[in-house]
Amino acid sequence: MARRSVITLDEAWERLLSSIAPLEAEQIPVDESGGRYLREALVARRTQPYADLSAMDGFAASGEGPWAVIGEARAGHAFDRALSPGQAVAISTGAALPQGADRIVVKEDASLAQAVLRADPLPTPGRHIRRRGFDFKTGDTLLAAGTRMAAPHIALARTAGVGTIGVTRRPRVAILECGDELRADPVDCPPDGLPASNGAMTACMVGSVGAEVSSRVLVPDRLEAVVNALDDAKDADLVLTSGGASVGEHDLIKPALERAGFTLDFWRVAIRPGKPLIVARRGSQLMLGLPGNPVSTFVTAFLFALPALRRMAGSERALPQPINLPLAGVLPAAGTRREFLRARLSPEGATLIDERDSSALAALARADVLIDRPIGAPVQAEGALVSCYLLENGAIA
Ligand SMILES: Nc1nc2c(c(=O)[nH]1)N[C@H]1C(S)=C(S)[C@@H](COP(=O)(O)OP(=O)(O)OC[C@H]3O[C@@H](n4cnc5c(N)ncnc54)[C@H](O)[C@@H]3O)O[C@H]1N2
Ligand code: MOO
Numbered sequence: 001m002a003r004r005s006v007i008t009l010d011e012a013w014e015r016l017l018s019s020i021a022p023l024e025a026e027q028i029p030v031d032e033s034g035g036r037y038l039r040e041a042l043v044a045r046r047t048q049p050y051a052d053l054s055a056m057d058g059f060a061a062s063g064e065g066p067w068a069v070i071g072e073a074r075a076g077h078a079f080d081r082a083l084s085p086g087q088a089v090a091i092s093t094g095a096a097l098p099q100g101a102d103r104i105v106v107k108e109d110a111s112l113a114q115a116v117l118r119a120d121p122l123p124t125p126g127r128h129i130r131r132r133g134f135d136f137k138t139g140d141t142l143l144a145a146g147t148r149m150a151a152p153h154i155a156l157a158r159t160a161g162v163g164t165i166g167v168t169r170r171p172r173v174a175i176l177e178c179g180d181e182l183r184a185d186p187v188d189c190p191p192d193g194l195p196a197s198n199g200a201m202t203a204c205m206v207g208s209v210g211a212e213v214s215s216r217v218l219v220p221d222r223l224e225a226v227v228n229a230l231d232d233a234k235d236a237d238l239v240l241t242s243g244g245a246s247v248g249e250h251d252l253i254k255p256a257l258e259r260a261g262f263t264l265d266f267w268r269v270a271i272r273p274g275k276p277l278i279v280a281r282r283g284s285q286l287m288l289g290l291p292g293n294p295v296s297t298f299v300t301a302f303l304f305a306l307p308a309l310r311r312m313a314g315s316e317r318a319l320p321q322p323i324n325l326p327l328a329g330v331l332p333a334a335g336t337r338r339e340f341l342r343a344r345l346s347p348e349g350a351t352l353i354d355e356r357d358s359s360a361l362a363a364l365a366r367a368d369v370l371i372d373r374p375i376g377a378p379v380q381a382e383g384a385l386v387s388c389y390l391l392e393n394g395a396i397a
Pocket of ligand 2: 271272273274275276291293296358
């Protein structure tokens with residue numbers, strides 16, 4: 001085998017991402033934009049707040065007290081006359097201050113007798129007042145193109161008076177699981193079969209970056225069947241296969257992809273797990289051949305499929321973002337491939353999970369982070385900082 005052709009992860013990332021452009025834009029309701037990437041900057045069409053508002057329930061008062069209470073201002077129901085010094089109105093949180101009001105007496109400090117308001121302690125002028133436009137003003141750029149819309153962005157866009165936004169359309173993903181041993185039904189599975197799990201796992205992962213699964217099929221270990229399944233996947237933006245990526249007699253993905261009109265870009269990356277990764281293209285369509293061992297499938301989907309989909313979906317920061325975390329125990333010396341080690345997270349830091357077999361799903365399911373272990377790294381002591389990628393497996397909440 002031509003071992004030379006194994007490339008580094010950094011080269012693989014560069015080659016993968018440099019060839020992917022964002023898909024077409026579409027207009028969608030802001031309310032449905034969670035997880036989507038903004039195509040153009042979001043500009044405010046309102047000033048927020050639209051007027052000086054009270055931040056507390058109590059009274060809006062003019063000048064020094066005591067004050068005569070002459071009415072009420074509620075959120076959505078402004079008091080439409082100006083106050084003169086010595087006058088006040090009851091006010092609720094979020095209501096506009098009447099003209100002339102310059103201080104807020106919070107309810108807890110107020111005493112009211114025969115419509116005369118006194119305060120103890122005396123209010124500080126300007127305190128508890130949210131000034132007009134302090135959050136943003138009409139015309140302000142609030143979000144940059146490429147922002148991934150999350151809950152706060154949706155609230156911001158609505159508050160800015162925006163109802164629909166331009167986002168990049170969702171990438172469509174066709175998932176092919178290859179292997180004669182695989183069974184679709186995990187319940188009704190013969191003893192010598194294996195419930196297919198990579199397809200459901202990767203479907204869940206691609207959903208987390210806003211992509212949609214356009215098809216999911218099990219494919220037997222026959223060249224014709226793999227070629228046909230690849231042909232059937234023509235309308236997908238990304239074809240994800242699992243299994244059949246290695247050098248075994250029944251590892252058919254490489255011969256099949258060429259028959260189905262794909263051109264191989266590269267095969268094999270110097271990482272563990274996941275070395276036999278395949279990247280190929282057919283026109284604008286990308287194909288990732290993920291290794292079949294489930295942990296390898298997970299790690300390569302995390303390192304390649306998700307960044308590719310983020311880029312297609314319009315993200316400007318497609319790669320996973322590492323953070324440094326302290327080790328909660330010793331980390332043994334690294335090997336000759338860049339390794340992505342499964343680890344648990346506690347307040348003390350990351351603890352390596354000993355079971356490292358690339359088919360060990362129970363160990364993978366316990367992992368909260370992947371430690372990114374460079375080639376040849378020395379033994380590292382407890383407390384040393386290591387580069388990690390957070391997983392969504394439960395450490396966060
Ligand atoms: N002689 C060599 N053998 C292997 C090498 C090598 O370099 N030389 N590499 C090993 C590595 S590393 C990996 S990873 C695997 C990857 O192989 P394949 O992509 O060809 O995967 P399969 O052989 O089809 O399956 C491997 C394993 O995973 C199970 N599997 C497959 N698909 C699914 C699925 N959809 N759901 C659940 N489990 C699945 C399958 O039953 C096998 O047990 O190759 C090594 N061999
Ligand atoms: O790289 Mo394989 O993915 O080690 O099991």
